[in-house]
Amino acid sequence: MSKRIDKVLIEQPEVEAFVKRIAADINRDYAGKKVMLICVLKGAFIFLADLVRELEIECEVDFMAVSSYEGEHSTGVVRILKDLDSDISGKHVIIVEDIVDTGLTLDHLTSLLWTRNPASIKVCTAFDKPSRRKIDCTVDYIGRSIPDEFIVGYGLDYNQYFRNIPFVAVLADDAEETDE
Ligand code: 5GP
Numbered sequence: 001m002s003k004r005i006d007k008v009l010i011e012q013p014e015v016e017a018f019v020k021r022i023a024a025d026i027n028r029d030y031a032g033k034k035v036m037l038i039c040v041l042k043g044a045f046i047f048l049a050d051l052v053r054e055l056e057i058e059c060e061v062d063f064m065a066v067s068s069y070e071g072e073h074s075t076g077v078v079r080i081l082k083d084l085d086s087d088i089s090g091k092h093v094i095i096v097e098d099i100v101d102t103g104l105t106l107d108h109l110t111s112l113l114w115t116r117n118p119a120s121i122k123v124c125t126a127f128d129k130p131s132r133r134k135i136d137c138t139v140d141y142i143g144r145s146i147p148d149e150f151i152v153g154y155g156l157d158y159n160q161y162f163r164n165i166p167f168v169a170v171l172a173d174d175a176e177e178t179d180e
Contacts, residue, residue: 003158003171010144010168015154018143019047022124023054025141026094034058036091036118040109041065041082042163043098046155047126047143051096062086068105078108089117097125098156102134110137126154127168
């Protein structure tokens, strides 16, 4: 059984515009500094790729993989599947997330990264679902806040599919699933 797209929530031009806006903010905030961008795999890979190409400051990129979701549901347990390759001590870190939902993943990650003595940590997310927050966490750069809906596209998946669609969509309810 496969899911199908029910509606487009955010069109591609709007995504492109918020990437440019966030990059301009980062270029301004970190002018004259070097940053270490930490891409949280897999969902943030497209956002990271778009964002770095708009940055004019010097930046390094590293990747971390964490898992908290199965299908549409949080397991409540955050597992580190792939750790960073580099040492972040003394560096200005920006965590690049696909979406902040309950905030549990971000809270866990931020606490972990602080133990490695970076100079600073800021958080950048493509999408934010503030109504779902279970834990207070600071998000410094937000592409677009969205209502409480499960989204796919622009790197975000449903069971590993739909990451490649260039806009953001909402899937149809289970009752409307199709075998096609
Ligand atoms: P949190 O720990 O904030 O509840 O969840 C963060 C992670 O859950 C995100 O990095 C993302 O992988 C996944 N997630 C949360 N909401 C959505 C959503 O609407 N769509 C998709 N595809 N993943 C989501």
